[in-house]
Amino acid sequence: MHLTGDFHAVGAANNWLAVRIDSSLLLDNPLDIDPDTITLRRVVNMNDRALRNIQVFEDEDLCGHVRAKEGEFRGMLEELRDIPIVGDVRGAGFFHALELVKDRDTKESFDDEESEWLLRDFLSGELYKNGLICRADDRGDPVIQLAPPLVCDTEQFEEIVGVLRPILEEASQIIEGRS
Numbered sequence: 395m396h397l398t399g400d401f402h403a404v405g406a407a408n409n410w411l412a413v414r415i416d417s418s419l420l421l422d423n424p425l426d427i428d429p430d431t432i433t434l435r436r437v438v439n440m441n442d443r444a445l446r447n448i449q450v451f452e453d454e455d456l457c458g459h460v461r462a463k464e465g466e467f468r469g470m471l472e473e474l475r476d477i478p479i480v481g482d483v484r485g486a487g488f489f490h491a492l493e494l495v496k497d498r499d500t501k502e503s504f505d506d507e508e509s510e511w512l513l514r515d516f517l518s519g520e521l522y523k524n525g526l527i528c529r530a531d532d533r534g535d536p537v538i539q540l541a542p543p544l545v546c547d548t549e550q551f552e553e554i555v556g557v558l559r560p561i562l563e564e565a566s567q568i569i570e571g572r573s
Contacts, residue, residue, distance in 0.1 A: 466548060471540075496508070
């Protein structure tokens with residue numbers, strides 16, 4: 395039940411039932427309910443889940459972990475700037491983006507057709523096939539957005555960069571050959 399989000403439906407049904415019972419008892423009891431025979435158990439709701447998430451963040455010091463490790467993650471991503479199509483690395487914490495450019499010196503971006511090929515036809519599929527789930531986005535400058543789990547550490551950062559580097563190098567060579 396909890397895996398599909400149905401807990402919200404059960405909570406809503408429970409709340410509806412509680413309102414019907416309360417209303418009946420407050421309005422001269424037209425449903426003829428005996429209040430001494432009612433046991434209405436509490437149902438987990440979204441607030442419980444949110445509070446549990448906050449508790450996990452505090453217990454495991456996830457924010458402190460991210461603050462302690464964000465420099466390491468950023469540093470590893472910065473090393474990708476030697477690849478000609480990586481124009482910039484932006485972000486904070488564990489949320490970063492690699493800006494992709496046609497010419498790093500002038501920051502010239504890709505035209506729509508080139509961006510479509512680079513992000514959708516090449517990078518998205520190759521990165522996914524190699525185990526990296528990220529977002530390739532071209533609503534502004536073409537970027538690859540990265541947001542690893544907050545528990546990631548050096549090993550996972552190395553894995554992310556290990557997947558990105560050869561694929562970005564290949565993309566860069568293909569783009570260079572098309573020019």
